[in-house]
Amino acid sequence: MTDTRASALAVLRTLVGRDDADFHDGQFEAIETLVDQRRRALVVQRTGWGKSAVYFVATLLLRQRGAGPTILVSPLLALMRDQVAAAARAGVRAVSINSSNAHEWNDVLRQLAADEVDVLLVSPERLNNPSFRDEQLPALISRVGLLVVDEAHCISDWGHDFRPDYRRLRELIATLPPGVPVLATTATANSRVVQDVAEQLNSSAQVDSSAQVNSAGDSRETGGTEVVTIRGPLARASLRLGVLRLPDAKARLAWLLSHLTDLPGSGIIYTLTVSAAEDTARLLREAGHAVRAYTGQTDTAEREESEQLLKNNEVKALVATSALGMGFDKPDLGFVLHLGAPSSPVAYYQQVGRAGRATANADVLLLPGPEDEAIWQYFATASMPSQARAEAVIGALRAHGGSPLSTPALEARVDLRRTPLELLLKVLDVDGAVRRVKGGWIATGEPWFYDADRYERIAAARVAEQQSMIEYERTTGCRMEFLQRSLDDDTAVPCGRCDTCTTAWYPSHLDGQAQSAAAASLDRVGVLIEPRAQWPVGAASLGVDVRGNIPPTERLSPGRALARLTDLGWGGRLREMFSTAEPSPTTSPADSPASAALLSACIRVLAEWDWDERPAAIVSMPSRRHPQLVDSVARTFAEAGRLPWLGSLELAGDGPVGPSGGNSAYRLASVWNQFQIGPELAERLTEYASRPILLIDDIADSRWTLTVAGRLLIRQGASAVLPFTLALRS
The missing domain is CATH 3.40.50.300 (P-loop containing nucleotide triphosphate hydrolases)
Structure with missing residues (x-):
């Protein structure tokens, strides 16, 4: 037995608390690759094989030889919590820096400075935090002993759980001092992902089959910088x-x-x-x-x-x-x-x-x-940027003259919701087109080309x-x-x-x-529609002169939808109803009165609604896609609730522009001043001044249509507006 194997086995037995513990096939080979050869290794082994034992044992052996702390890049908070707890049981001093423990960061940095940390766990997103990236990371990199990339399939956009921030690790690896070993681990990588991850670990290397270690532990050493891949059988007998x-x-x-x-x-x-x-x-x-x-x-x-x-x-x-x-x-x-x-x-x-x-x-x-x-189908395309949106983001940042734009401010300049915008920014950051800095994002000025062929292949x-x-x-x-x-x-x-x-x-x-x-x-019915309480940031730049809180006297009251489109029950039936494509000049949307079952379900929502004051009358929204559907619900509510249906709001000009969805600022701008109260409706509303109005529409998405229409009715004299829609998009 070599000195390294004897030392590693002693650490392993302490880690698991058993004097008879021994390595699984491939575990020591991975440790030896990191500790003795200071090479880069990719370990693809089934869940439960003991990948964490590899990096904990390797960390302690490297620390015994004077190496600095291990940086462990881990994708999820739950996983970090488990890894910190497992490290403690093994006698490994592990700490984390993540979004949930900001109050502990100063203590963590103090411990790092005092060399009291064996493993620092960080999320891939944290690596691009300007303060951490520019102020703490360089010092860490200068003395890091081992870099570990856990759940490494996230590096590859061919993987099942691609995370754009993971691709940034390629840049981090390139900055490591010579001789710092790198370990990437995963249980879920096919050959294409293995190849892609290996290229991320070492851009000058390909996976060399002669440098792979099989499940029996055989290895043929080639020297050089090739990534060593240690891959075992993935069968789970249990x-x-x-x-x-x-x-x-x-x-x-x-x-x-x-x-x-x-x-x-x-x-x-x-x-x-x-x-x-x-x-x-x-x-x-x-x-x-x-x-x-x-x-x-x-x-x-x-x-x-x-x-x-x-x-x-x-x-x-x-x-x-x-x-x-x-x-x-x-x-x-x-x-x-x-x-x-x-x-x-x-x-x-x-x-x-x-x-x-x-x-x-x-x-x-x-x-x-x-x-x-x-x-x-939705999730398959959610992580892939469209060329038009990517160019719009880069153009907005360039137009700002080099000063950073925060994500909310950028959101007001491009028609993208927050989550897809943040994902797109990460992709463009990894591509080198934009950069995150203190205060937001800037365009780098580097040329950027949309890789249509790659995205089509993905x-x-x-x-x-x-x-x-x-x-x-x-x-x-x-x-x-x-x-x-x-x-x-x-x-x-x-x-x-x-x-x-x-x-x-x-x-x-x-x-x-x-x-x-x-x-x-x-068959359960009724979903809360939360009223909007704030105008979106940047609305003024789109011609809507509002900002800050919506005055309480102009807000909607809490409303109800029959169901969310994502619900298991009525959601499925509503998805079918609203699944028709956007109408074109040569087609008309499918539209018909609501079925008896649908109307009955809507009446149950009304019956279970615990409003503070019963509405006095009904007004409906002008629907270009489902006018018969909306009218049938309004008429049924009027009959069942013995409430007068005063009619519908009218479109001002061509009405709302653009498709549904989009971010808040753009969606508000698309419906602002696009509705009006006609003379007949205005006259009827005077009879119900200072009384609540029930406002009916087909579907709620951003809720700005309802917010704008409700504000109009309140300004006309309604004491409150209670919105009802058949569906809530999410």
């Missing part, structure tokens, strides 16, 4: 995979109600949307199950509490979006269930990999839905991945073997455990009471 196709959301929820208690231990129920997670969690709680929703919109403190409850087996499940994903560490997780399929087998493998890491058995079941493909790859996911659902072969081959794992063989290798291991019957409860939950 997982029992299955797919159960049910006709609709009602049947899927009924299955959950019928059989959740039969699933082993505690686990995760994944959904594709935030509203699906919240609706499913509510239904299960009402049936007496201990579950919680966990999404990107969940408060940070609540997320941490939910993670701990799951780890302590104090809840049966977290009903989660992909916000609970990479790296979440609960070795005894008993099951992972999906209500709706992820868009690729690779993403699916990553999520189900949370289960059965330290147990002999864990159940993994997919309940796909007919709405899956529509959701995939889009085609996304479509192929979606088709592959459908094939996984329908395969008659081994499901684990299918997932392994999707990750280009040539060791794949039938698992002998899944529902195609044997028989369906899961029940398929639905309890009658559960079906009734699911149907009642999906």
